[in-house]
Amino acid sequence: MMRRIALLAFAARPDAVLWAMHTALRLIEEKVEVYVDEDLAALFPAETSAKVQVVSPREFERFADMVITFGGDGTLLAAARLLIGTDIPIMGINVGKLGFLAEFPVSFIDDSIMDVLKGNYRIVDRTTLQTTVKGKTMYALNEILVEKASSSKMIAVRAFVNEHHVADYRADGVIVTTPTGSTAYSLAAGGPIIAPSAHALCLTPVSPHMLTLRPLIVQDTSEIRFEFPYDGHDAQLVVDGQIVATMQTGDAVIIRKSEHLVKLVKRADSTYYDLLREKLLWSQDAIRK
16 A cells, blocks of 8 residues: 655646646545655645655655656656666656656546555566666666767767677667667667567667668667777767766777666556557557447
Protein backbone atom coordinates (compact mmCIF):
# COMPACT_ATOMS: atom_id res chain seq x y z
CA MET A 1 0.00 0.00 0.00
CA MET A 2 1.38 3.38 -1.04
CA ARG A 3 0.97 5.66 1.99
CA ARG A 4 3.99 7.94 1.45
CA ILE A 5 4.23 9.57 -1.97
CA ALA A 6 6.67 12.19 -3.27
CA LEU A 7 5.75 14.63 -6.04
CA LEU A 8 8.16 16.09 -8.59
CA ALA A 9 6.98 18.67 -11.14
CA PHE A 10 8.46 20.60 -14.05
CA ALA A 11 8.34 23.94 -12.28
CA ALA A 12 8.55 25.97 -15.51
CA ARG A 13 5.10 24.68 -16.53
CA PRO A 14 2.33 26.30 -14.49
CA ASP A 15 -0.10 23.52 -15.42
CA ALA A 16 2.34 20.90 -14.10
CA VAL A 17 2.48 22.76 -10.79
CA LEU A 18 -1.32 23.04 -10.64
CA TRP A 19 -1.80 19.32 -11.24
CA ALA A 20 0.86 18.52 -8.64
CA MET A 21 -1.01 20.70 -6.13
CA HIS A 22 -4.31 19.03 -7.05
CA THR A 23 -2.73 15.62 -6.50
CA ALA A 24 -1.16 16.66 -3.20
CA LEU A 25 -4.51 17.79 -1.82
CA ARG A 26 -6.26 14.67 -3.13
CA LEU A 27 -3.67 12.41 -1.53
CA ILE A 28 -3.85 14.29 1.76
CA GLU A 29 -7.63 13.75 1.77
CA GLU A 30 -6.85 10.02 1.61
CA LYS A 31 -4.48 10.27 4.60
CA VAL A 32 -1.35 9.87 2.48
CA GLU A 33 1.89 11.58 3.53
CA VAL A 34 3.02 13.85 0.70
CA TYR A 35 6.62 14.96 0.10
CA VAL A 36 7.78 17.72 -2.26
CA ASP A 37 11.01 19.61 -2.82
CA GLU A 38 11.60 23.24 -1.86
CA ASP A 39 11.07 24.57 -5.38
CA LEU A 40 7.64 23.00 -5.73
CA ALA A 41 6.57 23.90 -2.20
CA ALA A 42 7.43 27.55 -2.93
CA LEU A 43 4.98 27.52 -5.84
CA PHE A 44 2.12 26.14 -3.76
CA PRO A 45 -0.20 28.43 -1.80
CA ALA A 46 0.87 28.72 1.82
CA GLU A 47 -2.09 26.67 3.06
CA THR A 48 -1.09 23.80 0.75
CA SER A 49 2.62 23.99 1.57
CA ALA A 50 1.74 23.70 5.26
CA LYS A 51 0.15 20.30 4.61
CA VAL A 52 3.10 18.65 2.83
CA GLN A 53 6.57 17.58 3.94
CA VAL A 54 9.42 19.49 2.28
CA VAL A 55 12.54 17.43 1.59
CA SER A 56 15.34 17.36 -0.98
CA PRO A 57 14.65 15.09 -3.97
CA ARG A 58 17.78 13.19 -3.06
CA GLU A 59 16.05 12.34 0.22
CA PHE A 60 12.96 10.88 -1.48
CA GLU A 61 14.50 7.43 -1.10
CA ARG A 62 14.36 7.73 2.69
CA PHE A 63 10.75 8.79 2.90
CA ALA A 64 8.68 7.83 -0.13
CA ASP A 65 7.13 4.59 -1.36
CA MET A 66 6.55 6.10 -4.81
CA VAL A 67 7.38 9.21 -6.80
CA ILE A 68 4.83 10.84 -9.11
CA THR A 69 6.14 13.23 -11.76
CA PHE A 70 4.21 16.00 -13.50
CA GLY A 71 5.38 17.22 -16.88
CA GLY A 72 6.49 15.04 -19.76
CA ASP A 73 9.00 12.30 -20.40
CA GLY A 74 11.86 14.68 -19.57
CA THR A 75 10.55 15.17 -16.04
CA LEU A 76 10.31 11.42 -15.55
CA LEU A 77 13.85 10.97 -16.87
CA ALA A 78 15.06 13.54 -14.36
CA ALA A 79 13.38 11.56 -11.59
CA ALA A 80 14.98 8.36 -12.88
CA ARG A 81 18.43 9.97 -12.65
CA LEU A 82 17.75 11.01 -9.06
CA LEU A 83 16.46 7.59 -8.03
CA ILE A 84 18.92 5.35 -9.89
CA GLY A 85 20.00 2.52 -7.60
CA THR A 86 16.84 2.64 -5.52
CA ASP A 87 13.71 0.51 -5.72
CA ILE A 88 11.28 3.43 -5.69
CA PRO A 89 8.75 3.16 -8.53
CA ILE A 90 8.04 6.24 -10.65
CA MET A 91 4.62 7.17 -12.02
CA GLY A 92 4.51 9.79 -14.77
CA ILE A 93 1.57 12.16 -15.19
CA ASN A 94 1.66 13.56 -18.72
CA VAL A 95 1.17 17.31 -18.84
CA GLY A 96 3.14 17.51 -22.08
CA LYS A 97 2.32 16.24 -25.55
CA LEU A 98 3.11 12.62 -26.47
CA GLY A 99 4.29 11.00 -23.25
CA PHE A 100 5.60 7.47 -23.75
CA LEU A 101 7.07 7.24 -20.26
CA ALA A 102 4.71 9.67 -18.55
CA GLU A 103 1.70 7.80 -19.85
CA PHE A 104 -0.98 8.75 -17.31
CA PRO A 105 -3.09 11.62 -18.75
CA VAL A 106 -4.24 14.46 -16.53
CA SER A 107 -7.78 13.93 -17.81
CA PHE A 108 -7.99 10.79 -15.66
CA ILE A 109 -5.80 11.92 -12.80
CA ASP A 110 -8.31 11.33 -9.99
CA ASP A 111 -9.03 7.81 -11.20
CA SER A 112 -5.28 7.16 -11.51
CA ILE A 113 -4.67 8.36 -7.95
CA MET A 114 -7.35 6.07 -6.58
CA ASP A 115 -6.03 3.14 -8.62
CA VAL A 116 -2.61 3.65 -7.04
CA LEU A 117 -4.05 3.80 -3.53
CA LYS A 118 -6.08 0.65 -4.18
CA GLY A 119 -3.07 -1.21 -5.61
CA ASN A 120 -4.62 -1.33 -9.08
CA TYR A 121 -1.40 -0.89 -11.07
CA ARG A 122 1.64 -2.85 -12.17
CA ILE A 123 5.35 -2.12 -11.89
CA VAL A 124 7.78 -2.89 -14.70
CA ASP A 125 11.56 -2.98 -14.60
CA ARG A 126 13.42 -1.10 -17.32
CA THR A 127 17.05 -1.50 -18.38
CA THR A 128 19.48 1.39 -17.96
CA LEU A 129 22.82 2.22 -19.58
CA GLN A 130 25.98 3.44 -17.92
CA THR A 131 29.14 5.19 -19.01
CA THR A 132 32.07 6.61 -17.08
CA VAL A 133 33.76 9.85 -18.11
CA LYS A 134 36.56 11.53 -16.16
CA GLY A 135 35.95 9.24 -13.19
CA LYS A 136 32.21 9.96 -13.01
CA THR A 137 29.68 7.25 -13.78
CA MET A 138 26.43 8.34 -15.39
CA TYR A 139 23.25 6.41 -16.11
CA ALA A 140 20.59 6.65 -18.81
CA LEU A 141 17.11 5.20 -19.04
CA ASN A 142 16.58 6.22 -22.68
CA GLU A 143 19.86 6.67 -24.49
CA ILE A 144 23.48 7.76 -24.56
CA LEU A 145 24.44 9.80 -27.59
CA VAL A 146 27.56 11.25 -29.17
CA GLU A 147 26.67 14.15 -31.41
CA LYS A 148 28.32 17.04 -33.18
CA ALA A 149 29.20 20.00 -31.01
CA SER A 150 28.96 22.40 -33.94
CA SER A 151 25.67 22.94 -35.74
CA SER A 152 27.30 22.67 -39.17
CA LYS A 153 29.99 19.98 -38.87
CA MET A 154 29.65 16.20 -38.89
CA ILE A 155 31.68 14.08 -36.50
CA ALA A 156 33.76 10.96 -37.14
CA VAL A 157 33.19 8.03 -34.78
CA ARG A 158 34.70 4.53 -34.84
CA ALA A 159 32.38 2.02 -33.19
CA PHE A 160 33.24 -1.31 -31.58
CA VAL A 161 30.97 -3.99 -30.10
CA ASN A 162 32.77 -6.37 -27.74
CA GLU A 163 36.10 -5.24 -29.27
CA HIS A 164 34.87 -6.01 -32.79
CA HIS A 165 35.19 -3.08 -35.16
CA VAL A 166 31.67 -2.42 -36.47
CA ALA A 167 31.75 0.78 -38.47
CA ASP A 168 33.28 4.18 -39.01
CA TYR A 169 30.52 6.77 -38.86
CA ARG A 170 30.56 10.20 -40.40
CA ALA A 171 27.29 11.56 -39.14
CA ASP A 172 25.57 14.15 -36.99
CA GLY A 173 25.74 11.61 -34.18
CA VAL A 174 25.33 8.02 -33.03
CA ILE A 175 22.77 6.88 -30.46
CA VAL A 176 22.93 3.87 -28.17
CA THR A 177 19.39 3.23 -27.01
CA THR A 178 17.67 0.92 -24.58
CA PRO A 179 14.32 -0.63 -25.50
CA THR A 180 12.69 2.11 -23.40
CA GLY A 181 14.48 4.81 -25.39
CA SER A 182 13.70 3.22 -28.75
CA THR A 183 10.55 5.36 -29.03
CA ALA A 184 12.48 8.57 -28.31
CA TYR A 185 15.33 10.17 -30.30
CA SER A 186 16.33 6.85 -31.90
CA LEU A 187 12.86 6.48 -33.44
CA ALA A 188 13.04 10.01 -34.85
CA ALA A 189 16.42 9.12 -36.37
CA GLY A 190 14.97 6.06 -38.12
CA GLY A 191 15.67 3.41 -35.51
CA PRO A 192 13.39 0.46 -34.73
CA ILE A 193 10.91 0.19 -31.89
CA ILE A 194 12.16 -2.44 -29.43
CA ALA A 195 9.74 -4.14 -27.05
CA PRO A 196 10.80 -3.56 -23.41
CA SER A 197 11.03 -7.31 -22.81
CA ALA A 198 13.74 -7.69 -25.49
CA HIS A 199 17.29 -8.05 -24.21
CA ALA A 200 18.72 -5.71 -26.79
CA LEU A 201 20.38 -2.37 -27.41
CA CYS A 202 20.48 -0.46 -30.68
CA LEU A 203 23.12 1.71 -32.35
CA THR A 204 21.32 4.31 -34.46
CA PRO A 205 23.26 6.75 -36.64
CA VAL A 206 21.88 10.29 -36.91
CA SER A 207 21.95 11.59 -40.50
CA PRO A 208 24.89 9.42 -41.61
CA HIS A 209 26.97 10.51 -44.61
CA MET A 210 26.68 6.98 -46.06
CA LEU A 211 23.14 5.72 -46.61
CA THR A 212 24.32 2.11 -46.10
CA LEU A 213 24.89 2.81 -42.39
CA ARG A 214 21.72 1.57 -40.74
CA PRO A 215 20.57 0.94 -37.15
CA LEU A 216 22.20 -2.13 -35.60
CA ILE A 217 20.60 -4.21 -32.82
CA VAL A 218 22.96 -6.03 -30.44
CA GLN A 219 22.55 -8.06 -27.27
CA ASP A 220 22.25 -5.97 -24.13
CA THR A 221 25.24 -7.82 -22.65
CA SER A 222 27.46 -6.15 -25.26
CA GLU A 223 30.08 -3.53 -24.48
CA ILE A 224 29.97 -0.66 -26.96
CA ARG A 225 32.97 1.61 -27.44
CA PHE A 226 33.12 4.80 -29.44
CA GLU A 227 36.51 6.18 -30.42
CA PHE A 228 37.49 9.46 -32.02
CA PRO A 229 40.71 8.22 -33.63
CA TYR A 230 41.67 10.95 -36.06
CA ASP A 231 41.40 14.66 -36.50
CA GLY A 232 37.79 15.65 -36.62
CA HIS A 233 35.34 17.95 -34.99
CA ASP A 234 34.57 17.82 -31.28
CA ALA A 235 31.63 15.69 -30.20
CA GLN A 236 29.29 16.07 -27.26
CA LEU A 237 28.43 13.17 -25.00
CA VAL A 238 24.74 13.41 -24.11
CA VAL A 239 23.10 11.23 -21.45
CA ASP A 240 19.29 11.25 -21.52
CA GLY A 241 19.29 14.73 -23.03
CA GLN A 242 21.94 16.16 -20.68
CA ILE A 243 25.27 17.25 -22.19
CA VAL A 244 27.90 15.79 -19.85
CA ALA A 245 31.24 16.02 -21.69
CA THR A 246 33.07 17.06 -24.85
CA MET A 247 34.90 14.29 -26.70
CA GLN A 248 38.01 15.10 -28.72
CA THR A 249 40.49 13.29 -30.94
CA GLY A 250 42.01 10.37 -29.05
CA ASP A 251 39.15 10.07 -26.57
CA ALA A 252 36.97 7.00 -26.13
CA VAL A 253 33.68 6.31 -24.42
CA ILE A 254 32.49 2.88 -23.26
CA ILE A 255 28.78 2.17 -22.89
CA ARG A 256 27.24 -0.92 -21.34
CA LYS A 257 24.08 -2.06 -19.62
CA SER A 258 23.95 -0.97 -16.00
CA GLU A 259 23.21 -3.30 -13.11
CA HIS A 260 20.51 -0.85 -12.01
CA LEU A 261 16.89 -1.03 -13.12
CA VAL A 262 14.30 1.75 -13.12
CA LYS A 263 10.85 0.79 -11.86
CA LEU A 264 7.96 2.40 -13.71
CA VAL A 265 4.33 2.39 -12.64
CA LYS A 266 1.97 1.31 -15.42
CA ARG A 267 -1.77 0.95 -15.77
CA ALA A 268 -3.00 -2.47 -14.74
CA ASP A 269 -5.35 -2.70 -17.73
CA SER A 270 -2.88 -1.63 -20.42
CA THR A 271 0.08 -3.24 -22.19
CA TYR A 272 3.03 -1.80 -24.11
CA TYR A 273 1.26 -2.61 -27.35
CA ASP A 274 -1.84 -0.73 -26.22
CA LEU A 275 0.46 2.24 -25.62
CA LEU A 276 1.89 2.01 -29.15
CA ARG A 277 -1.57 1.97 -30.66
CA GLU A 278 -2.66 4.89 -28.51
CA LYS A 279 0.40 7.10 -28.92
CA LEU A 280 1.37 6.27 -32.51
CA LEU A 281 -2.17 5.77 -33.78
CA TRP A 282 -1.27 2.40 -35.28
CA SER A 283 -4.91 1.31 -35.51
CA GLN A 284 -6.26 4.67 -36.65
CA ASP A 285 -8.80 3.94 -39.42
CA ALA A 286 -6.93 0.75 -40.31
CA ILE A 287 -10.01 -1.42 -39.96
CA ARG A 288 -13.41 0.19 -40.22
CA LYS A 289 -16.17 -1.51 -38.30
